[in-house]
Amino acid sequence: MTYARDMAVLTTPIGPVRIQGDAATIHAIHILTEHEAPRRGDGPAVIAAAEQLEAWFEGALQRFDLALAPPATPRGLALRQGLIDVGYGETVTYGALAQRLGSASRAIGQLCARNPFPIIVPCHRVLSSGGRENYSAGEGPKTKSWLLDHERRHSGKTLL
Numbered sequence: 001m002t003y004a005r006d007m008a009v010l011t012t013p014i015g016p017v018r019i020q021g022d023a024a025t026i027h028a029i030h031i032l033t034e035h036e037a038p039r040r041g042d043g044p045a046v047i048a049a050a051e052q053l054e055a056w057f058e059g060a061l062q063r064f065d066l067a068l069a070p071p072a073t074p075r076g077l078a079l080r081q082g083l084i085d086v087g088y089g090e091t092v093t094y095g096a097l098a099q100r101l102g103s104a105s106r107a108i109g110q111l112c113a114r115n116p117f118p119i120i121v122p123c124h125r126v127l128s129s130g131g132r133e134n135y136s137a138g139e140g141p142k143t144k145s146w147l148l149d150h151e152r153r154h155s156g157k158t159l160l
Contacts, residue, residue, distance in 0.1 A: 008041035008050045012057050013150075014143050017119075019053070021045040027069045028116045029053075031138035053119065059154035062088035064120045079103065079111050086125045089155025091148065093129045112136070124148060 005027065008019045016032040023043040041047050045067055055061035071077050082101040086092050094105040094112075101108070112123035118137040124147040127133060135144035151157075 006041045006043040006046040007039065008046050009036045009039040010050055010053055010057075011038050012053075014138050014146050017053060019046050019049045021049065021069075025067045025069050026117065026120070029118055029120055031118055031143060033139055049120070056119065057150075059150070062155070066120060068117055068120070079108075080121055083111065083115070083121050083123055083126070086122060088122075089151045089157035091125050091127050093127055095129055097126055109134075119147065122147075125151075 005020055005022060007021075009032075010017045010019070014031060016034075016036040016038075018028075018030040018032060018036060019026065019041065020028045020030075021041075021043065022045065024045050026045055026049050029049070041050055049066050052061055052064050052066060056064070068080075071080055079101055082097060086097070092100075094108045097103075098105045098108045108126065112126055113134075113136045115121050115123045115136075118124065124135060124137075124144045133141045133144055135141055137143055
């Protein structure tokens with residue numbers, strides 16, 4: 001049975017953020033580059049995600065507690081958890097995270113590029129060792145820089 005998707009759109013300092021989900025699960029987060037009118041969700045999962053993202057943008061939340069749609073494989077779940085485990089205000093290189101997770105740097109790069117939950121699954125905390133930064137959400141490196149600066153301000157930590 002397919003359930004109707006719920007949606008919310010938040011106005012944030014990095015642009016509109018769209019949350020999509022159903023009654024129990026978040027299916028995607030999109031950092032938009034074009035204006036979309038703010039909208040409140042109706043279901044518990046989307047409302048919780050909106051509240052937690054708003055608290056994160058206010059600097060009052062450092063770790064999310066949301067039901068996310070599962071990845072296709074158990075390995076995908078382990079890799080996602082590895083990203084989540086990079087703490088608020090911390091950064092790690094693709095290579096170091098790959099080594100920690102028993103993976104390859106390219107695989108970590110693809111994991112980040114295809115991440116359906118930016119901010120919540122914090123791929124913005126993964127940096128290249130060569131100083132060339134990419135980011136597939138929002139306005140790319142500009143958005144990534146804002147997210148890292150935001151966490152640095154609110155955590156008091158110095159990033160790589």
